[in-house]
Every structure is written in C-alpha cells, then in structure tokens.
Amino acid sequence: xxxASTATASWRGQIQVLATRRLHARATLADxxxxxxxxxxxxPALLRVDIGSRKLDFTTVPAxxxxxxxxxxxALLTCDRPPGEPKLSIASIYSYFTLLxxxxxxxxxxxxxxxxxxxxxxxxxxxxxxxxxxxxxxxxGHRRAIRxxxxxxxxxxxxxxxxxxxxxxxxxxxxxxxxxxxxxTTDRIPExxxxxxxxxxxxxxxxxxxxxxxxxxxxRIEQDMLATITDLLGSPPRHARLSRQRAGRLARLLxxxxxxxxxxxxxxxxxxxxxxxxxxxxxxxxxxGRIYRHRLHSLAFxxxxxxxxxxxxxxxxxxxxxxxxxxxxxxxxxxxxxxLPPEAPNRGQHGRLVTNSTTGRHLDEFIAWIxxxxxxxxxxxxxxxxxxxxxxxxxxxxxxxxxxxxRRPGGTxxxxxxxxxxxxxxxxxxxxxxxxGFRDEVAAEDALARGQFLADTSTETAQLTGPAAAEAQQRxxxxxxxxxxxxxxxxxxxxxxxxxxxxxxxxxxGTFITCVYNPDRALCRRKNNDTEQGPVMGDCQPLACRxxxxxxxxxxxxAHRLAELDQALADGDRLAxxxxxxxxxxxxxxxxxxxxxTPETS
Numbered sequence: 001x002x003x004a005s006t007a008t009a010s011w012r013g014q015i016q017v018l019a020t021r022r023l024h025a026r027a028t029l030a031d032x033x034x035x036x037x038x039x040x041x042x043x044p045a046l047l048r049v050d051i052g053s054r055k056l057d058f059t060t061v062p063a064x065x066x067x068x069x070x071x072x073x074x075a076l077l078t079c080d081r082p083p084g085e086p087k088l089s090i091a092s093i094y095s096y097f098t099l100l101x102x103x104x105x106x107x108x109x110x111x112x113x114x115x116x117x118x119x120x121x122x123x124x125x126x127x128x129x130x131x132x133x134x135x136x137x138x139x140x141g142h143r144r145a146i147r148x149x150x151x152x153x154x155x156x157x158x159x160x161x162x163x164x165x166x167x168x169x170x171x172x173x174x175x176x177x178x179x180x181x182x183x184x185t186t187d188r189i190p191e192x193x194x195x196x197x198x199x200x201x202x203x204x205x206x207x208x209x210x211x212x213x214x215x216x217x218x219x220r221i222e223q224d225m226l227a228t229i230t231d232l233l234g235s236p237p238r239h240a241r242l243s244r245q246r247a248g249r250l251a252r253l254l255x256x257x258x259x260x261x262x263x264x265x266x267x268x269x270x271x272x273x274x275x276x277x278x279x280x281x282x283x284x285x286x287x288x289g290r291i292y293r294h295r296l297h298s299l300a301f302x303x304x305x306x307x308x309x310x311x312x313x314x315x316x317x318x319x320x321x322x323x324x325x326x327x328x329x330x331x332x333x334x335x336x337x338x339x340l341p342p343e344a345p346n347r348g349q350h351g352r353l354v355t356n357s358t359t360g361r362h363l364d365e366f367i368a369w370i371x372x373x374x375x376x377x378x379x380x381x382x383x384x385x386x387x388x389x390x391x392x393x394x395x396x397x398x399x400x401x402x403x404x405x406x407r408r409p410g411g412t413x414x415x416x417x418x419x420x421x422x423x424x425x426x427x428x429x430x431x432x433x434x435x436x437g438f439r440d441e442v443a444a445e446d447a448l449a450r451g452q453f454l455a456d457t458s459t460e461t462a463q464l465t466g467p468a469a470a471e472a473q474q475r476x477x478x479x480x481x482x483x484x485x486x487x488x489x490x491x492x493x494x495x496x497x498x499x500x501x502x503x504x505x506x507x508x509x510g511t512f513i514t515c516v517y518n519p520d521r522a523l524c525r526r527k528n529n530d531t532e533q534g535p536v537m538g539d540c541q542p543l544a545c546r547x548x549x550x551x552x553x554x555x556x557x558x559a560h561r562l563a564e565l566d567q568a569l570a571d572g573d574r575l576a577x578x579x580x581x582x583x584x585x586x587x588x589x590x591x592x593x594x595x596x597x598t599p600e601t602s
Contacts, residue, residue: 012036020078021045021090022306035074042077045090047307049336050274050353054094061101062108068159069104072148073097075155082151089306099145114149114159122146123170136178143171186393189400193390196383198264200370202318204257209325212250248343253369255329255341255354256362258322263397266296266315267431267438270356270394275299275308277335281315281323293425294320300430302437311436314429356394363392402438406445448493451500453509455483455490457551465597466549468516475505475516507549508535512557513542514549521546543593550597562590 013036016029023029027044040056056073058066075081076093088096106125107113125146129139146165153160165171189197211227262273275298284293296315299308326337338354354362367383367390374382383390405423423442431438458480464472482503483490490496508515515535524539535547542548550558565587572580 015074017074017077018042018045022047035070040073042090042094048091048271048275048301050271050338050355051091052352052355054090056094056097062104064108064113065104065159068114068149068156069097069100071156072100072152075152076148080155082154085151095141096145096148099142100148103142103146114161117161119163119168119170122165122168126168126170126174130174139174140178186395186399188403189392189396192384193392194264194400194404196370196381197260197367199381201257201260201366204254205261205318205322205325209254209328212254213325213328216247216250248341251329251341251343252362253366254325255338256359256366258326258329259338259359259362260366260397261322262296262315262319263394264401265319266313267398267401267426267436268296268298268313269302269398270359271301272298272311274336274338274353276323276326276337278327278330278332278337280337281320283320291317295429296320296323300435303435311430313431314425316425359394360392363394364389367392398438399441402441402445405442406449444497447500447504448497450508451483451496451504452489452491454479454505454507455496457509459484459489463599464514464549464551465555465599466513467546467597468518468549469597471518472507472514472516472549475507479503479505506534509551510540510554512561513540513554514551515540515545516547516549518547523547543589555594555598558590558594562587562594565590 013034015035016032017035017040018032019029023032023044024047032044033040033042038057038059040058041053042055043053046054058070061069073093076088076096077090079087081087103125106128107117110121112121126143129142134142143165146161149156150161150164166175259273262268262276263270266273276296277298280297282295282297283291284295286292294315294317296313296319298311298313300311301308323337329341330337330339331342336353340352340354371382371385374380405426426432427439430436433439454476458476466472482499483496490499506517508517517535522535523541523545524536565583568575568583569580569587572583575583
C-alpha cells in the first residue's frame with residue numbers, strides 16, 4: 001500500500017528542476033535533471049557563454065541535510081520564493097549552494113541539526129567566519145545563504161531554522177559596523193603597474209602580433225621573423241617548427257594582451273568582453289573616407305536579462321586593432337574572440353570560452369613574461385613587484401580606468417592616451433548610460449579627486465581671488481572641519497568618500513579657473529534630462545561667470561596663456577585681419593581680468 005507521504009515524495013522526485021528556466025539552444029528539457037537525481041546539472045540554463053558548467057552535487061552534502069537543501073534549491077530554481085525575495089541567477093544559486101554546504105558540514109561536525117540551532121551556536125559560526133579574515137562581501141554571502149534556511153522555511157518541510165539569524169545580537173552588531181556609504185571596494189591598479197602593462201600589451205598588439213600570427217599560420221619561423229620571435233621564444237634555429245607548446249603560449253600571451261587593451265580602453269566588464277564575436281567592430285567615416293568613430297558591439301548583463309541585451313561601446317583605434325588581431329587568431333568558423341585557441345593544452349577545451357578565473361591566470365603569465373623579458377634583456381620597463389608577484393583581477397581594469405579618467409595624471413600611459421578625449425568618446429556609448437554604471441564610477445572618482453584637492457587647498461594660506469573668492473573661502477573652511485584633523489588631511493579614500501558624500505562643498509577645480517558652483521548664477525546650463533549636478537565645464541565662460549575663483553595655479557596658467565597671446569600678436573602682420581582682431585580681443589579681456597584678480601605683492 002502506498003502512503004500519502006511516499007506518493008508525495010515520488011511525485012516530487014520526478015520534478016524537472018529547470019522546468020521554469022530558459023534553456024540554451026543546444027539543451028532540451030527532457031534531458032534535464034530531476035529532483036530525485038544526486039547531481040543537478042544547471043549548465044543547460046546558463047545563457048552566458050563565458051561561464052563553465054555548473055552542477056549541484058548533493059553527494060557532497062551531509063546526508064541528513066540533503067532533503068532540505070534540495071527543497072531550497074528547487075524553490076530558488078523555480079522562483080517559488082517568499083514575498084520580497086529576488087529572483088536569483090543560476091550562477092548565484094550555485095554560489096549560495098557552495099556557501100551553504102560549508103555551513104552544513106560545520107553543523108554535522110558539531111553534532112547540530114537545523115531545528116536545534118540556537119543564537120549561541122549561530123553566533124559561534126559567525127565568529128569563525130570573521131576569524132578567517134574573509135572579506136565583508138564574502139561574510140555577507142555566507143550569512144545570506146544561512147538566512148535562506150529561515151526565509152524559505154515554508155518550502156523546506158520540518159528541517160529549517162526556527163528563528164531569524166538576522167535578529168541575533170552578534171549578527172546585528174556586525175551589520176551595524178559595516179554600514180557605510182556605498183563605495184567601490186575594488187583595488188585600483190597602481191600607476192607603476194598599469195603603465196608598463198599597457199605599454200607591453202599594446203606592443204604585442206601592434207608590433208609582435210603580425211609575425212606571431214604569420215609564423216603560426218605557416219607552422220614555422222622564417223629568418224625574417226627573428227627580430228621579434230627570437231626574443232619571445234629564445235633563439236630558435238632557422239626555419240624552426242613551432243611546437244604546439246610554444247605556439248600555445250604565444251597564442252595565450254597575444255590573446256591576453258588584446259584583452260588588456262580592450263578592457264582598459266573600453267570600460268567593459270569581463271563578461272561583456274567575453275561575448276565579443278567576429279565582426280563586432282563597425283566604423284563611421286567622414287565624407288573623405290577617414291574613420292572618426294569605432295563602435296564595439298557585444299552583450300551587457302549587469303542588471304539585464306540572463307541572456308544579456310545588445311549594447312554598443314564607443315572605443316578608440318587601439319581597441320579596434322586588438323579586435324582585428326583576435327579575429328586572425330581564431331579559425332573562421334569560431335565566432336567568439338575569447339574562445340580558447342586551437343593550441344590549448346587540453347585539446348578537448350578548444351572552442352570553449354576563457355573563464356574569468358582563467359583570465360586571471362593568463363594575466364599572471366603575461367606579467368611573468370614581461371618581467372622575464374626585461375630581466376633577460378637588461379631593460380628597465382618591467383613591472384615592479386616589490387618582492388611579491390603582482391596578481392591582478394579582471395574587475396580592477398574598469399576601476400582603474402575610471403580613476404585615470406577622473407584625474408588625468410602624467411606618466412607613461414598619459415603620454416599615449418588623451419583621457420579627456422577618452423571620457424567624452426566613451427560616454428557616447430553604453431559606457432555612458434546609467435545601466436552600465438561606468439559613468440557613476442567616474443563620477444565617484446571625480447568626487448574623490450576633488451575631495452583630495454580641496455582638503456589640501458583648505459590647509460593652505462594661499463589667497464584665492466576672483467568673483468566668488470569669498471564664498472570659496474567659506475566653503476573650504478566648512479569642508480576643512482570634516483576633512484582636516486589636527487592639521488592633517490584625511491588620506492583614507494573610503495573615509496574621504498564618505499565625507500564628500502555628506503559635506504561636498506561643490507567646488508570644482510579646473511586648469512584655468514576653479515568653479516564655486518551655484519546653479520542660480522551659472523552661465524553654463526545643463527540639458528533638461530541631465531541628472532548630474534555641477535558645472536558643465538565644456539560650456540564654461542570663466543571671464544564672465546560670477547562662480548569663478550582663481551587659485552595661484554589658475555593665475556599662473558592664465559598668465560602663461562596671456563604670454564602665448566602676446567607672442568602670437570607679435571607676429572600679427574602674418575595673421576588674417578579677423579584672426580588678429582579676435583586674438584587681440586582675447587588678450588585684452590584676459591589682461592583686464594587678471595589685473596582685477598591678481599593680489600598685490602608687498
């Protein structure tokens with residue numbers, strides 16, 4: 001005789017766990033995993049090609065917890081969730097499963113069940129997480145996974161938490177300690193690293209790629225290639241055949257060099273880069289045929305549908321050249337530019353996309369090659385490691401680009417790239433939309449850069465001049481109350497970001513003037529649909545606007561400009577009358593402005 005509970009279990013066992021999920025084109029629901037299976041293959045529901053297979057292996061969970069964990073995962077996969085709970089992606093469900101498995105093993109090792117857990121035991125586990133010195137985000141992930149055993153209690157049967165962990169005093173105290181202004185916790189790549197890294201990546205794309213690809217296609221190294229190939233491989237003999245190992249290493253290094261150029265000069269996320277396909281670059285030409293804009297097409301995923309949405313980035317010529325190299329790197333039948341090349345060490349991997357973690361390993365390999373090459377050739381343009389290998393994560397490139405665009409410092413890369421032009425051009429495409437988030441990252445870096453400048457300026461006694469000088473002094477004095485302590489300027493970026501969020505004086509330093517922004521008297525005007533605050537520096541009318549103030553550096557720059565006008569007018573007989581008139585007018589207006597706003601010297 002079949003009991004009701006047995007019938008229910010049998011019915012549940014035949015549930016297809018991906019029944020409500022969209023599957024990729026190569027998968028069929030009939031072949032997908034059932035609830036009764038020990039391993040659930042989630043790969044058919046992964047719609048991003050840059051994510052490898054994902055499986056929930058319940059044989060790795062202590063036996064007494066398999067049933068509730070299966071029920072939780074089924075609820076997450078079928079979106080059978082309590083009110084207010086978000087729909088999770090396949091990748092997120094997999095991540096929560098791995099975190100939850102760690103917690104359940106801890107329960108098993110300590111002889112606990114879900115139903116007998118109390119505040120003390122949950123607090124003990126929380127203490128262990130903190131003691132492991134995990135990142136705050138990692139700890140939040142663990143806490144979130146555990147709390148699901150309470151939030152989804154109605155779906156788990158008898159085995160679930162009996163109280164909400166979020167109400168435990170220790171958990172609440174930790175949450176309060178972590179409350180802060182939302183800020184980017186991704187580390188920026190130091191200038192001493194990104195400078196030589198970008199220089200070498202662009203050299204691989206522009207100088208090495210042609211010989212490497214030609215040698216690879218011919219399967220041998222010809223004599224006229226020994227300028228570059230010899231250095232890369234170590235003195236191969238004439239007409240030496242390229243071994244699979246050597247060709248594979250060259251292909252990896254060339255591919256990661258292209259990734260670096262694209263990532264750093266586009267602001268794209270790694271997932272967006274990995275979905276680039278052959279023919280992804282289009283161009284616009286002027287009537288003479290000159291290319292004036294490159295468009296890069298891919299898919300965007302952040303905050304979008306699981307399968308992504310088409311998006312376009314406006315990029316510079318080096319990015320287009322990197323794409324062209326990648327198109328030559330792969331056989332014509334391979335559409336994706338970041339698939340593993342044919343020389344992949346494991347032949348079975350050929351054609352699969354490079355994952356995020358693999359990109360990290362390839363970055364390590366590229367840095368090691370740079371420093372090895374530099375050491376072998378007694379060069380000085382390597383990447384300083386200060387005794388420890390440099391490890392970079394793909395997400396750092398986007399953060400670093402935002403920092404450089406906001407500050408536009410000098411240095412190796414600044415000499416080759418015009419960051420102001422980069423910013424204007426990028427913001428025309430997806431990188432400039434609110435969905436991308438890159439504009440917000442740049443705005444945050446702008447605010448931080450202003451904060452550092454203003455905190456330094458507020459400690460100086462240098463005299464400000466100009467129509468808004470008095471107001472500027474008042475705002476700086478008020479800002480100094482929060483950003484300067486016992487004569488020292490706050491240098492911690494996270495702390496300064498919080499200060500700027502709460503006490504932004506809305507002073508905007510520029511090369512020629514500093515704007516004491518007051519929208520009621522500003523001569524620059526934003527568009528009606530522009531949500532940003534602050535001046536439109538491209539429309540600045542510095543000699544006429546009452547928001548203008550001058551620092552000593554501003555006055556020096558204006559004086560230098562006046563000297564340039566003097567020199568141009570000295571050869572005025574060679575100028576057209578209209579041009580000479582306009583230069584004279586600019587000269588007189590600037591000279592009169594400086595005379596009014598330059599302090600007298602004793």
